[in-house]
Amino acid sequence: MQVFLEKTVSSQLDPRWLAPRPDGFPRIGTMLLQANLISPSQLQTVLEGQNPEDPEDLTGTLLIEQGVIGAGELLTFLHQKLLEEQQAYRDNPPPAPAIQFRGVEKHLDGRKVLDGVDLAIPAKRITAIIGVSGGGKSVTLKHIIGLMAPDKGDILIGDQNITGMDAKRLNLIRRRFGMLFQGGALFDSMNVFDNVAFPLRENARLPEDEVARRVHTSLREVNLATMGHKFPDELSGGMLKRAALARALVVRPEFILLDEPTAGLDPIIENAIHHLICDTYMRTRYTMVFISHAVPEIFNWCHHVVALHQGKVLASGPALEIRRSNDPVLKQFINGELTGPIKVI
Numbered sequence: 001m002q003v004f005l006e007k008t009v010s011s012q013l014d015p016r017w018l019a020p021r022p023d024g025f026p027r028i029g030t031m032l033l034q035a036n037l038i039s040p041s042q043l044q045t046v047l048e049g050q051n052p053e054d055p056e057d058l059t060g061t062l063l064i065e066q067g068v069i070g071a072g073e074l075l076t077f078l079h080q081k082l083l084e085e086q087q088a089y090r091d092n093p094p095p096a097p098a099i100q101f102r103g104v105e106k107h108l109d110g111r112k113v114l115d116g117v118d119l120a121i122p123a124k125r126i127t128a129i130i131g132v133s134g135g136g137k138s139v140t141l142k143h144i145i146g147l148m149a150p151d152k153g154d155i156l157i158g159d160q161n162i163t164g165m166d167a168k169r170l171n172l173i174r175r176r177f178g179m180l181f182q183g184g185a186l187f188d189s190m191n192v193f194d195n196v197a198f199p200l201r202e203n204a205r206l207p208e209d210e211v212a213r214r215v216h217t218s219l220r221e222v223n224l225a226t227m228g229h230k231f232p233d234e235l236s237g238g239m240l241k242r243a244a245l246a247r248a249l250v251v252r253p254e255f256i257l258l259d260e261p262t263a264g265l266d267p268i269i270e271n272a273i274h275h276l277i278c279d280t281y282m283r284t285r286y287t288m289v290f291i292s293h294a295v296p297e298i299f300n301w302c303h304h305v306v307a308l309h310q311g312k313v314l315a316s317g318p319a320l321e322i323r324r325s326n327d328p329v330l331k332q333f334i335n336g337e338l339t340g341p342i343k344v345i
């Protein structure tokens with residue numbers, strides 16, 4: 001009887017919600033349904049009022065808000081899915097990269113900071129960039145978003161070469177990115193709402209009620225729905241990172257770049273931010289690139305890893321492979337050892 005009832009309700013669900021998303025990824029509601037963590041009727045309740053064409057999958061947020069599933073339970077489930085995807089990614093990496101560097105060189109203050117970097121960042125996956133301090137990670141991210149230009153080599157976003165691109169076209173490319181800078185870089189004089197609204201007001205010229213709607217959605221997504229009126233100096237380190245993530249998300253970019261989103265946070269908050277990044281990815285399926293010092297944990301939170309060392313790519317590949325690398329530099333870095341090819345003392 002129960003099975004019959006569930007089937008009946010399931011057949012009443014809008015079929016668009018059970019079909020894969022247009023980008024081919026499964027919907028969060030479908031995954032939860034298949035895992036028997038929610039019932040079709042619970043899913044039906046939260047889906048009403050949602051727009052299936054909306055690029056953001058808010059099902060998880062709504063299920064939590066309506067008390068159907070606990071936040072911890074959902075985040076743990078999504079992380080489990082990411083771990084399963086890591087294996088699929090290792091066995092079948094997607095063919096077309098979203099971002100490519102070809103022989104990129106950059107001198108800063110007379111020093112060669114990037115020394116012939118060749119990179120391929122997979123589309124619609126999470127890539128972590130790791131490496132010792134000063135190895136060129138932030139500089140690499142700034143090249144991706146066009147804040148720095150290479151002295152030599154090419155940078156491609158999709159099939160567009162941004163090297164030498166004029167300012168107007170580069171600005172259009174930049175709008176496809178959401179960026180969380182190292183340190184958060186919120187404006188101290190603005191409250192959280194205005195900080196998150198900033199990129200929308202600057203570029204998108206949306207009516208204020210649409211700005212408010214989108215800011216509110218982004219704040220809900222990072223669990224800061226009631227914090228819009230707070231100023232940055234009233235927030236904890238973890239909240240600041242979440243507000244900065246909301247600001248990166250609000251423009252609904254194709255790419256999200258995060259420069260050390262967990263730096264300076266205690267291990268619990270670091271873990272919470274990793275879960276939040278995973279949740280953001282599962283909802284949006286944006287191409288995400290983040291720099292992290294959180295080794296070896298980081299290998300559990302991404303599909304692909306790029307290790308930069310002394311301005312070159314030391315290793316690039318599926319997280320599950322790089323983790324097992326026998327490269328002495330990589331092993332020393334991953335294990336945090338004092339002795340080895342990297343001279344620290």
Ligand SMILES: Nc1ncnc2c1ncn2[C@@H]1O[C@H](COP(=O)(O)OP(=O)(O)OP(=O)(O)O)[C@@H](O)[C@H]1O
Binds near residue numbers: 113133
């Ligand atoms: N604007 C700049 N002008 C001059 N030198 C710079 C500039 N930005 C970075 N550098 C130098 O380039 C090198 C790489 O810097 P980068 O910030 O990319 O390192 P990183 O790998 O991000 O390190 P960390 O892990 O400490 O953040 C460093 O030696 C740094 O001093």
Ligand SMILES: [Mg+2]
Binds near residue numbers: 138
């Ligand atoms: Mg840096």
